[in-house]
Amino acid sequence: MQRVAGKRFTGERDKQAVEILRNAKLRVTSCRTSLLDLLLHAKDPLTQKELMEALEEQGFNRVTIYRALQTFLDSTIVHRIVTEDRTWRFAITHCGHRGHCHPHFTCRRCGRVRCLDGVAIPAVDLEGHRIESQAMYLWGLCPACLQEAELAL
Amino acid sequence: MQRVAGKRFTGERDKQAVEILRNAKLRVTSCRTSLLDLLLHAKDPLTQKELMEALEEQGFNRVTIYRALQTFLDSTIVHRIVTEDRTWRFAITHCGHRGHCHPHFTCRRCGRVRCLDGVAIPAVDLEGHRIESQAMYLWGLCPACLQEAELAL
């Protein structure tokens, strides 16, 4: 379709994005592939705002993006975390397990949020309760910011 | 002042609320004491909505409540947690330590959120990062709902 030069492609869509959509039995549309591309190539979870801005620039409507994200959540293609700033952040779900299977780290200096895929959340046992899932959030300095902070001394 | 019978008291204000305000060097006003009363007598963290509704019923303005909560946060009289529903919940800070020193439990059946004051958050050590604070959220069934769920079987 390629509405505007350099904006919407169909030819060079990321194979991986298309495959994810096919596996989830979802229609392959340009908005969805662009959204998945963004998420697949992001190192860290992206805020709804960041996604909106990037895709609106490409000519997509914010309602469409919003609905695509809802769809992805329903299919557990992505997971969503809420941080202290009350904004949602989205990331591709890598583990088969749905949702909160790993801690999330927020750097107070650069503000980036990182999925700590390799780290297990220590189990807590709570008298009388049935614990079904756990989430853990960490704050501090990421390696890059820590190094810069030390250099500044 | 006692504007309307049964609404705003000055005479019978909770001593504890007044003491908290005095200690924080904040002015003692009817809105603030009512708000603190509510929080002091709540077993669990209350949502901003719950607080607003209770206090608007008493004739206070939502902006005032909003600003009082901001003030309390600044003075660390209360702490605030964000749950998956992206709503804030407020609770009196009991530990001297500011903020997230204990896990929070959300019951998926009754929806209540509970501060687990007595439970420590297991420390996570993260290669290359400096961890400054941690938070943990648990979901499942609280003792009451667990019992009811078992009875229903």
Next chain:
DNA sequence: GGCCCAAGCGCAACCGGGTTGCATGAGGGA
């Protein structure tokens, strides 16, 4: 390759809670 229809999209408008500016009123030290 073309047809058709359910699903996806875009627009416009709504909604509700957080936030701000400003004029008025109240707390509390002098």
Next chain:
DNA sequence: TCCCTCATGCAACCCGGTTGCGCTTGGGCC
């Protein structure tokens, strides 16, 4: 009791999430 500062209340704004509806399009079927 007075007065200054801070708290309050009102109105309005802002912004992101959400919905309804008519148009468009992906993709299965012929």
